Amino acid sequence: MSKRKLSRQQTWRVEKIQEERARRAARRDTAAEEALSGGELGPEQEGLVIAHYGTQVAIESAPGVSQRCHIRANIDGLVTGDRVVWCEGEPTGVVVAQLERNSVLCRPDPYGKLKAVAANIDQIMVVIAPYPEPHANLVDRYLVAAEVVGIEPVIVINKQDLLAQDPALREQMAALTAVYPGLGYKVLYTANNEAGLAGLQEALRERTSVFVGQSGVGKSSLVNALLPEAALRVGALSENRQKGTHTTTTAQLFHLDCGGSLIDSPGIREFGLWHMSKQEVEQGFREFRPCLGLCKFRDCRHEQEPGCAILDAVEEGRITASRLDSYRHIVSTLEASG
Numbered sequence: 001m002s003k004r005k006l007s008r009q010q011t012w013r014v015e016k017i018q019e020e021r022a023r024r025a026a027r028r029d030t031a032a033e034e035a036l037s038g039g040e041l042g043p044e045q046e047g048l049v050i051a052h053y054g055t056q057v058a059i060e061s062a063p064g065v066s067q068r069c070h071i072r073a074n075i076d077g078l079v080t081g082d083r084v085v086w087c088e089g090e091p092t093g094v095v096v097a098q099l100e101r102n103s104v105l106c107r108p109d110p111y112g113k114l115k116a117v118a119a120n121i122d123q124i125m126v127v128i129a130p131y132p133e134p135h136a137n138l139v140d141r142y143l144v145a146a147e148v149v150g151i152e153p154v155i156v157i158n159k160q161d162l163l164a165q166d167p168a169l170r171e172q173m174a175a176l177t178a179v180y181p182g183l184g185y186k187v188l189y190t191a192n193n194e195a196g197l198a199g200l201q202e203a204l205r206e207r208t209s210v211f212v213g214q215s216g217v218g219k220s221s222l223v224n225a226l227l228p229e230a231a232l233r234v235g236a237l238s239e240n241r242q243k244g245t246h247t248t249t250t251a252q253l254f255h256l257d258c259g260g261s262l263i264d265s266p267g268i269r270e271f272g273l274w275h276m277s278k279q280e281v282e283q284g285f286r287e288f289r290p291c292l293g294l295c296k297f298r299d300c301r302h303e304q305e306p307g308c309a310i311l312d313a314v315e316e317g318r319i320t321a322s323r324l325d326s327y328r329h330i331v332s333t334l335e336a337s338g
């Protein structure tokens, strides 16, 4: 009985949310169109979305120079990192066009539908640490997710100071990550101190990056250490405050002292830990790709089937047994969760 009641209530809530969305879109449209037709706007120029606040975005025209903007109603799903065409205005500017993206990061919304959260990311920094110990296949899971969206992952082994004190632990982390350089993945050792940050800053230069990884591996510590006197961060936050109640910020873009940008939000940090399809997982193991489609059976599980191209590749040393194990493990978790 409660089931039916619940679903009716849910329907009602969904309807309410949709009505509110439509109302907001209409308001947004009016505001944007009024500004556009009022002739009080500056010339069109290119800019970068550095933060998103509900119906408005902060657009940056040059590092440190930004303005709040309405979004023209025909532009859908603008996210932090998007490049746009916009016009300055008083008090708010207007985004008039969205430029093409090189890449986009998505995550599932509460209904399981994928939603964009950030755009134009060059690399995904996959942070692991000796503590909390990375569970089996965690790195591969992140790598697969990065491969699926076509963004270069970089493996960041943080808390290097702990490894320096403990040869056995160092051995363990080295063994865990030994396979990756040969597959073309960059592996960096970092720590939250000057020496430990140098290599990371080098890797972040001239690129737009995100940090992902389990809770406790030290992402916040790294991000805080990397950000220059947090000038831009404070700027973005105070702008946020002016808005009063609408303070939900999805993701923010920060410029780093070392040159390069960081897009950060709690949602992005959890990237890659959701459901993937078997095909995505296969594609996500980059050294499997030359073999895909060559197995004798179209639905080959690469277990012990005759004529399996993946097993042949393992036999010939083109794929390591540990990566095949990892693939099987990830696929089995997909099957277990339906």
Ligand SMILES: Nc1nc2c(ncn2[C@@H]2O[C@H](COP(=O)(O)OP(=O)(O)OP(=O)(O)O)[C@@H](O)[C@H]2O)c(=O)[nH]1
Pocket (backbone or CB within 6 Å): 158, 159, 160, 161, 162, 190, 191, 192, 193, 213, 214, 215, 216, 217, 218, 219, 220, 221, 222, 269
């Ligand atoms: N030894 C050592 N500890 C570190 C280092 N970086 C961070 N920590 C510690 O690791 C713990 C977790 O750090 P956070 O930066 O909060 O980790 P996080 O990944 O941001 O965690 P969430 O915010 O939960 O996602 C804290 O106790 C830090 O003091 C490091 O380089 N070396």
Ligand SMILES: [Zn+2]
Pocket (backbone or CB within 6 Å): 295, 296, 300, 301, 302, 303, 305, 307, 308, 309, 310, 311
């Ligand atoms: Zn096969």
